[in-house]
Amino acid sequence: MVSTQEVSATINGTTRTAEVEPRTLLVHYLRDALGLTGTHIGCDTSQCGACVVLLNGKTVKSCTVFAVQAEGAEITTIEGLAAMAPQDGGLHPLQEGFWEQHGLQCGFCTPGMIISAYEILQRHPDPSEEEIREGLEGNLCRCTGYHNIVKAVQHAASQSAG
Amino acid sequence: MAVSRLFGASVRRREDPRLITGQATYCDDIQLANMAYAVIVRSPHAHARITSIDTSAAAAHPGVIAVYTGSDLEGRVASIPCAWLIPDSDLVVPDHPPLAIDRVRYVGDGVAAIIAEDRGAAADAADLVEVEYEELPAIVDQEKATAEGAPQLHDDVPANTAFRWRMGEWDDEAFENAEVTVSHRFHNQRLIPNSMEARGAVAQWDAGAEEMTIWLTSQNPHIHRVLMSGVLGIPEHKLRIVAPEIGGGFGSKIHHYPDEAIVGFAAKELNRPVKWSETRSENYLATIHGRDHIQDVDIAATKDGMITGLRAKVWANLGAYLSTAAPGVPTILHGLMYSGAYKIPNISADVLGVLTNTTPVDAYRGAGRPEATFLVERIVDLLAAELEMDPAAIRRKNFIGADEFPYTVATGITYDSGDYDTALDMALEMVDYDGFRQEQAAAREQGRYLGIGLTSYSEICGLGPSEVAGAVGFQGGLWESATVRVHPTAKVSAFTGGNPHGQGEETTFAQIVADEFGIPIEDVEVVYGDTSKIAMGWGTYGSRTTAVGGTAIALAARKVTEKARRIAAHLLEADPDDVEFMDGKFFVRGAPESAQTFGDVALQAYLAWNLPDDIEPALEENSFYDPSNFTYPFGTHIAVVEVDGDTGQVELQRYIAVDDCGNVINPMIVDGQVHGGVVQGIAQALYEQAVYDPETGQLLTGSLMDYAVPKAGMVPSIETDRTTTPSPVNAIGVKGVGETGTIAAGSAVINAVVDALAPFGVRHIDMPATPEKVWRLIAEGSQSNGSEGESESTGVWRSLLNRLR
Numbered sequence: 001m002v003s004t005q006e007v008s009a010t011i012n013g014t015t016r017t018a019e020v021e022p023r024t025l026l027v028h029y030l031r032d033a034l035g036l037t038g039t040h041i042g043c044d045t046s047q048c049g050a051c052v053v054l055l056n057g058k059t060v061k062s063c064t065v066f067a068v069q070a071e072g073a074e075i076t077t078i079e080g081l082a083a084m085a086p087q088d089g090g091l092h093p094l095q096e097g098f099w100e101q102h103g104l105q106c107g108f109c110t111p112g113m114i115i116s117a118y119e120i121l122q123r124h125p126d127p128s129e130e131e132i133r134e135g136l137e138g139n140l141c142r143c144t145g146y147h148n149i150v151k152a153v154q155h156a157a158s159q160s161a162g
Numbered sequence: 163m164a165v166s167r168l169f170g171a172s173v174r175r176r177e178d179p180r181l182i183t184g185q186a187t188y189c190d191d192i193q194l195a196n197m198a199y200a201v202i203v204r205s206p207h208a209h210a211r212i213t214s215i216d217t218s219a220a221a222a223h224p225g226v227i228a229v230y231t232g233s234d235l236e237g238r239v240a241s242i243p244c245a246w247l248i249p250d251s252d253l254v255v256p257d258h259p260p261l262a263i264d265r266v267r268y269v270g271d272g273v274a275a276i277i278a279e280d281r282g283a284a285a286d287a288a289d290l291v292e293v294e295y296e297e298l299p300a301i302v303d304q305e306k307a308t309a310e311g312a313p314q315l316h317d318d319v320p321a322n323t324a325f326r327w328r329m330g331e332w333d334d335e336a337f338e339n340a341e342v343t344v345s346h347r348f349h350n351q352r353l354i355p356n357s358m359e360a361r362g363a364v365a366q367w368d369a370g371a372e373e374m375t376i377w378l379t380s381q382n383p384h385i386h387r388v389l390m391s392g393v394l395g396i397p398e399h400k401l402r403i404v405a406p407e408i409g410g411g412f413g414s415k416i417h418h419y420p421d422e423a424i425v426g427f428a429a430k431e432l433n434r435p436v437k438w439s440e441t442r443s444e445n446y447l448a449t450i451h452g453r454d455h456i457q458d459v460d461i462a463a464t465k466d467g468m469i470t471g472l473r474a475k476v477w478a479n480l481g482a483y484l485s486t487a488a489p490g491v492p493t494i495l496h497g498l499m500y501s502g503a504y505k506i507p508n509i510s511a512d513v514l515g516v517l518t519n520t521t522p523v524d525a526y527r528g529a530g531r532p533e534a535t536f537l538v539e540r541i542v543d544l545l546a547a548e549l550e551m552d553p554a555a556i557r558r559k560n561f562i563g564a565d566e567f568p569y570t571v572a573t574g575i576t577y578d579s580g581d582y583d584t585a586l587d588m589a590l591e592m593v594d595y596d597g598f599r600q601e602q603a604a605a606r607e608q609g610r611y612l613g614i615g616l617t618s619y620s621e622i623c624g625l626g627p628s629e630v631a632g633a634v635g636f637q638g639g640l641w642e643s644a645t646v647r648v649h650p651t652a653k654v655s656a657f658t659g660g661n662p663h664g665q666g667e668e669t670t671f672a673q674i675v676a677d678e679f680g681i682p683i684e685d686v687e688v689v690y691g692d693t694s695k696i697a698m699g700w701g702t703y704g705s706r707t708t709a710v711g712g713t714a715i716a717l718a719a720r721k722v723t724e725k726a727r728r729i730a731a732h733l734l735e736a737d738p739d740d741v742e743f744m745d746g747k748f749f750v751r752g753a754p755e756s757a758q759t760f761g762d763v764a765l766q767a768y769l770a771w772n773l774p775d776d777i778e779p780a781l782e783e784n785s786f787y788d789p790s791n792f793t794y795p796f797g798t799h800i801a802v803v804e805v806d807g808d809t810g811q812v813e814l815q816r817y818i819a820v821d822d823c824g825n826v827i828n829p830m831i832v833d834g835q836v837h838g839g840v841v842q843g844i845a846q847a848l849y850e851q852a853v854y855d856p857e858t859g860q861l862l863t864g865s866l867m868d869y870a871v872p873k874a875g876m877v878p879s880i881e882t883d884r885t886t887t888p889s890p891v892n893a894i895g896v897k898g899v900g901e902t903g904t905i906a907a908g909s910a911v912i913n914a915v916v917d918a919l920a921p922f923g924v925r926h927i928d929m930p931a932t933p934e935k936v937w938r939l940i941a942e943g944s945q946s947n948g949s950e951g952e953s954e955s956t957g958v959w960r961s962l963l964n965r966l967r
Contacts, residue, residue, distance in 0.1 A: 023282070028281075037188075038185065040188070040358075042359065045866055047865075048866060050358060079185075091182070099179070100174065102833075102834045104178060104181055104182065105410070105664035105666070106359070106407075106408065106663055106664030107178070107181030107409070107664070111184050133875040134875055136874040137874060140866070140873065141358065141874075142356055142410050143358075143834075144834060144838050145840060146874040146877060147834075147880050148837065
């Protein structure tokens with residue numbers, strides 16, 4: 001059988017270890033080896049952004065990173081986002097924003113969309129519509145037409161500021 | 163029912179908490195013990211004879227459990243059926259084996275299936291299947307495919323013509339004698355649906371119970387069950403289809419595909435769970451495409467702009483095989499809508515359904531109606547230009563009047579209700595139409611090219627009366643089921659045969675039920691997507707779920723209320739006719755202080771200690787609601803563009819959507835449906851096109867790198883408003899709003915682009931209005947009619963590909 005390698009990383013604050021093939025992508029490590037299926041796969045050419053996670057605080061498309069490259073890293077997925085800024089009800093302001101402003105329909109792009117928006121708010125605490133649309137250029141949504149996603153990110157920004 | 167607390171309120175969606183926290187379970191998230199993985203080996207050729215398949219190396223690959231070819235499945239998995247057998251045509255349905263046996267007919271046609279211990283091993287082994295092909299000439303253009311000497315796909319489909327469907331009387335004389343006629347050819351290009359989740363299936367065979375469960379990316383699990391029961395030879399009561407969380411569909415998950423059947427076959431054969439997850443690149447080849455019409459359109463009118471006739475000859479490209487609903491899309495869902503929002507006395511259609519060496523084409527969001535609305539709204543604009551009439555004025559002149567409904571149009575269907583003038587007025591006011599015309603004139607003086615485009619549409623949805631479904635050859639009913647089960651503690655489970663996958667009925671149906679019973683929405687659960695839980699259902703497509711399924715939910719709830727009223731009357735020692743139900747309480751009229759709550763009655767219904775003699779215990783009712791008519795949403799959309807005369811770049815500055823979808827249960831969700839639909843329509847107008855190499859039949863736009871699904875920065879925010887004209891068809895007065903955006907936006911944007919280019923003498927531009935195409939038109943000016951002959955963009959793609967080689 002093919003060789004495997006042990007990969008350990010801190011995922012959502014917990015150290016996790018799994019044996020994977022060297023060719024395993026980070027997204028498959030998260031989904032298949034660790035069962036964190038909140039991170040989605042929407043394409044095979046790194047266009048859609050459904051698999052965006054935070055790797056050492058920066059957004060990456062987890063389909064463009066080998067699992068072995070994440071050895072020792074700190075990773076935040078949608079399952080762990082709420083812990084980073086818990087609100088009443090245990091949601092992150094971005095999750096609240098997407099819920100409140102109907103920023104999702106089928107929900108498939110949403111985890112990646114929210115993580116990318118997290119980085120937008122790191123860079124622009126009070127982003128303009130243009131900054132949001134530009135910041136989300138690596139994330140595709142087929143349901144919302146982006147209209148309410150823009151409002152969701154703005155809503156989160158206003159909540160965070162408040 | 164009177165206006166109430168929740169019906170009409172922008173309630174936050176109940177499906178969202180699991181979706182925003184990563185707790186939802188989509189098909190590929192399902193993990194079962196001892197699960198194997200499937201990969202389909204697909205044809206790299208558009209048209210070829212299979213001379214041999216050698217699977218020995220693949221079978222010997224570590225981790226491979228089984229390899230199947232088309233001949234392995236012969237007699238064991240039936241051919242993939244077509245389920246819309248349209249009348250008034252000479253429809254031929256060619257055989258569609260689940261895996262090709264001796265011939266492949268499009269790039270992506272399945273030729274073998276690998277089942278392995280893990281995804282990687284299955285993918286590796288797929289590369290080891292050696293197939294020898296003898297290439298055959300391919301044909302991708304539907305008009306050329308009907309010509310003599312064209313490559314033939316199926317021996318039993320002469321001229322590659324699966325059907326010729328004619329509607330109305332093709333009356334040359336009426337057009338020859340008309341005061342004015344305008345004719346044009348439109349290409350409604352091929353699109354790729356691109357739900358963000360591709361398709362997938364997980365099948366599990368229970369050998370002890372002889373039962374199969376298939377988790378499937380399905381918009382309609384019961385339709386899949388009946389079709390797959392036949393294909394797999396598993397009795398319907400032993401086959402359970404579960405639609406888990408579905409990551410969008412837009413029509414592409416209605417249909418029954420070969421790969422789904424193969425997964426079911428393998429799971430039973432191997433007695434192990436098998437998962438198949440489509441990749442995006444595979445999705446581009448193996449999941450249906452949409453649109454792809456060539457339309458020759460004629461309109462006739464009087465000199466003062468009264469439309470007297472409209473007709474079209476259409477070549478509809480259906481791909482290599484007839485997909486589940488394919489014949490109905492360019493015919494029933496298309497030709498019947500040629501009257502649009504107008505009174506047109508003479509309408510006819512002549513539609514050829516043509517098979518080509520391309521991915522099968524079927525229902526994609528709008529399904530036939532965007533192609534009809536574009537045709538009508540473009541030719542009306544061309545007529546207005548010919549008569550030098552204002553586009554708003556010619557529409558108003560021909561509208562069906564608000565006082566004329568129900569109105570039967572020349573195609574024979576009866577529009578339920580409408581008020582087209584009011585929607586047009588509202589949209590014109592929102593855009594400041596007169597002000598814009600002044601701004602446009604001033605801008606032209608400065609060499610800037612602004613344009614405005616209108617679409618006033620009427621569309622058919624809320625599918626639909628089952629009797630009509632039968633009459634038009636749909637191999638199913640179109641009623642919907644609902645079960646409303648009140649539990650002893652007065653919590654409610656509402657079961658629907660609709661299958662929402664982003665449209666939010668988990669929330670809106672709970673709003674309906676909570677209102678009917680006067681209970682908190684938190685006490686209502688909406689259940690769907692599992693044939694073992696839902697008696698029967700026809701699924702979610704054709705903007706039908708709320709109009710048909712929502713009405714069924716309301717009717718079932720009202721039956722529950724009537725039973726509860728009789729129990730309450732018994733407990734109150736009163737006549738049921740004297741018992742009122744308000745805010746969750748039953749009381750004798752005039753004596754609200756002595757009431758039985760909904761919860762009291764629910765408990766008593768289950769305890770059954772003291773029920774009226776003629777009342778059975780429990781509190782649960784069904785509705786199997788079959789609507790008496792379709793519903794007809796309408797509205798006016800307006801696009802404002804500026805075209806850069808030097809580069810041909812179109813900037814969409816504003817998009818205004820005024821829609822009337824009848825009563826609105828949740829305005830936030832309705833607006834969201836409009837936003838998303840409009841952006842898919844804008845995408846057709848400006849960005850997207852599936853392009854095949856005309857000689858090799860290779861899909862040149864084969865991934866998200868090559869096919870322009872719009873990003874956030876490519877579209878504006880959408881300005882929405884609405885009028886409310888309730889539908890008289892159903893008990894809750896709703897129509898449907900899932901597809902209005904794709905139906906209206908294409909022609910609104912293109913009408914705006916053409917308006918902007920009017921100073922250059924441009925009459926038309928085919929979609930998508932890419933900078934290259936616009937720039938060429940500006941350069942050619944009035945020499946061009948804007949319609950692609952041998953597609954220019956195809957030529958550009960070819961030269962690009964050659965350079966890359």
